[in-house]
Amino acid sequence: MSVFKGQNFIDGAWRDSSVQVETINPSDLDETVGTYAKATPVEVEEAMAAAKRALPAWSAFNMQARADILRKAGDLLMARATEIGLLLSREEGKTRPEGYGETIRAAQCFHYYAGEVVRAQGQWYNSMRDGHNIIVSREPVGVVAAITPWNFPIALPSWKVAAALAYGNTVVLKPSSFVPGAAIMLAKVLEEVGLPKGVFNLVIGDGSAAGNIMIDAADALTFTGGTATGRVVLKRAAETMTKCQLELGGKNALVVLDDADIDLAVEIAANGAWIQTGQRCTGTERLVVTKGIHDEFVERLAKAAAAYRVGHALDADTQIGPVANEPQFKGNLEFVADAKYEGAEVAFGGTAVEARTRGLYMAPTLLVNTRTEWACNQHESFGPIVSVVKVEDLDEAIASANACDYKLSAGIATTNLKNAERFRRASQAGMVMVNAPTAGLEYHVPLGGRSPSGYGPRETGAASAEFFTESKTSYINHGAI
Numbered sequence: 339m340s341v342f343k344g345q346n347f348i349d350g351a352w353r354d355s356s357v358q359v360e361t362i363n364p365s366d367l368d369e370t371v372g373t374y375a376k377a378t379p380v381e382v383e384e385a386m387a388a389a390k391r392a393l394p395a396w397s398a399f400n401m402q403a404r405a406d407i408l409r410k411a412g413d414l415l416m417a418r419a420t421e422i423g424l425l426l427s428r429e430e431g432k433t434r435p436e437g438y439g440e441t442i443r444a445a446q447c448f449h450y451y452a453g454e455v456v457r458a459q460g461q462w463y464n465s466m467r468d469g470h471n472i473i474v475s476r477e478p479v480g481v482v483a484a485i486t487p488w489n490f491p492i493a494l495p496s497w498k499v500a501a502a503l504a505y506g507n508t509v510v511l512k513p514s515s516f517v518p519g520a521a522i523m524l525a526k527v528l529e530e531v532g533l534p535k536g537v538f539n540l541v542i543g544d545g546s547a548a549g550n551i552m553i554d555a556a557d558a559l560t561f562t563g564g565t566a567t568g569r570v571v572l573k574r575a576a577e578t579m580t581k582c583q584l585e586l587g588g589k590n591a592l593v594v595l596d597d598a599d600i601d602l603a604v605e606i607a608a609n610g611a612w613i614q615t616g617q618r619c620t621g622t623e624r625l626v627v628t629k630g631i632h633d634e635f636v637e638r639l640a641k642a643a644a645a646y647r648v649g650h651a652l653d654a655d656t657q658i659g660p661v662a663n664e665p666q667f668k669g670n671l672e673f674v675a676d677a678k679y680e681g682a683e684v685a686f687g688g689t690a691v692e693a694r695t696r697g698l699y700m701a702p703t704l705l706v707n708t709r710t711e712w713a714c715n716q717h718e719s720f721g722p723i724v725s726v727v728k729v730e731d732l733d734e735a736i737a738s739a740n741a742c743d744y745k746l747s748a749g750i751a752t753t754n755l756k757n758a759e760r761f762r763r764a765s766q767a768g769m770v771m772v773n774a775p776t777a778g779l780e781y782h783v784p785l786g787g788r789s790p791s792g793y794g795p796r797e798t799g800a801a802s803a804e805f806f807t808e809s810k811t812s813y814i815n816h817g818a819i
């Protein structure tokens with residue numbers, strides 16, 4: 339297949355570079371997928387400056403025209419879902435349905451935010467003073483730096499960029515260097531639908547080198563990535579008091595109670611743990627199972643793991659694609675080795691597997707007889723690995739699920755409404771699922787976790803106005819007018 343070529347997009351122009359970054363197909367390490375121009379520090383500064391210049395006109399841009407641009411961007415993404423999805427499969431290792439589905443989701447985010455443009459913002463209050471009233475309005479936050487990870491290369495940049503643009507901000511996006519291709523496709527779409535120059539810019543670069551320049555010059559930073567990186571960017575942002583929205587790591591627990599529908603429990607556990615190769619921030623990494631159902635549940639889940647077909651992302655029968663990149667692949671295998679050293683037993687997987695090409699294939703992995711406080715239940719693997727903890731009852735299950743720093747998503751499998759509601763209330767996670775996988779989010783409601791899985795206002799849905807706008811309170815004395 340042909341090698342995808344990508345450049346930086348700055349102030350409405352495509353810029354090449356003498357320094358190139360290459361990406362490799364994780365399904366086939368002998369295939370180069372893309373070569374990309376790496377932005378110099380000066381180019382990153384230029385991108386930030388272009389976004390600043392474009393801000394006043396875009397903030398004042400006709401509302402209907404702004405909504406139309408976003409809607410058309412959604413239409414084009416939808417029309418190109420097969421092409422962009424194929425690039426996702428080649429560059430990130432998503433199966434064909436995953437790559438296609440993610441692109442459709444990106445398109446839906448643009449459609450959603452096209453609607454948000456024209457929805458009411460702000461409130462009108464009576465005043466305690468006669469003849470006065472008070473208006474609380476919202477204004478764009480300004481130049482937004484968007485920094486994204488490798489696991490959702492088109493959906494994640496899209497929900498950040500669409501929201502930023504909808505509320506009248508300008509953007510500089512830096513995608514992960516592992517997967518810049520889809521973000522470049524997004525830039526092409528935004529260019530084609532007539533977004534004015536400088537409103538959206540894209541730079542390809544390494545984390546801190548490009549990131550620091552962006553954070554220093556931005557009014558606001560929307561960042562998704564690991565918690566350790568989140569701490570670094572937050573410190574940097576503190577220097578300039580840049581407003582931050584950080585979506586970070588997870589170690590999401592699914593509780594399975596004795597009264598669960600066992601077929602459903604196995605299905606949602608397997609989906610949460612292994613689909614998309616376990617590379618979802620909301621994926622299930624811990625299973626907290628009460629003793630009555632434990633043995634049968636584990637036996638059936640191991641069988642479900644064995645039934646998955648792991649293979650080349652483009653093969654029609656593949657259900658789990660490769661691990662997305664080499665550092666993540668090595669990290670997964672080390673994670674299993676460390677868990678075994680702690681005392682975990684491997685009920686299934688734990689190893690690399692072979693497929694028809696030389697790729698980063700790993701078996702869906704089930705670790706059992708683990709304890710809540712062990713590292714395998716405290717540190718994010720971000721791979722297709724899940725550990726089981728056996729508990730006495732719901733009280734112990736709640737305690738175990740909450741006994742972890744990460745607080746992103748959590749779930750419970752139960753047929754008892756009282757148990758479901760108790761768990762929903764007691765969970766400290768930012769998102770709670772009842773009889774559904776811990777992963778699988780919708781774009782019209784808030785997404786996010788409590789610290790250290792998240793920091794600052796939530797993203798997606800109308801809640802994202804909190805981050806992408808600033809509030810202004812105006813006191814008006816009508817008597818004097």
Ligand code: NAD
Binds near residue numbers: 514
């Ligand atoms: P990462 O933290 O390594 O990188 C994320 C982005 O930050 C990349 O673009 C990277 O180049 C950039 N970066 C790295 N160092 C930087 C620095 N010093 N300054 C500025 N930018 C810097 O994360 P990753 O490996 O790409 O992604 C996996 C992580 O993302 C996992 O921890 C996962 O849980 C998390 N994630 C969270 C969510 C969520 O919504 N909470 C969603 C997806 C992924």
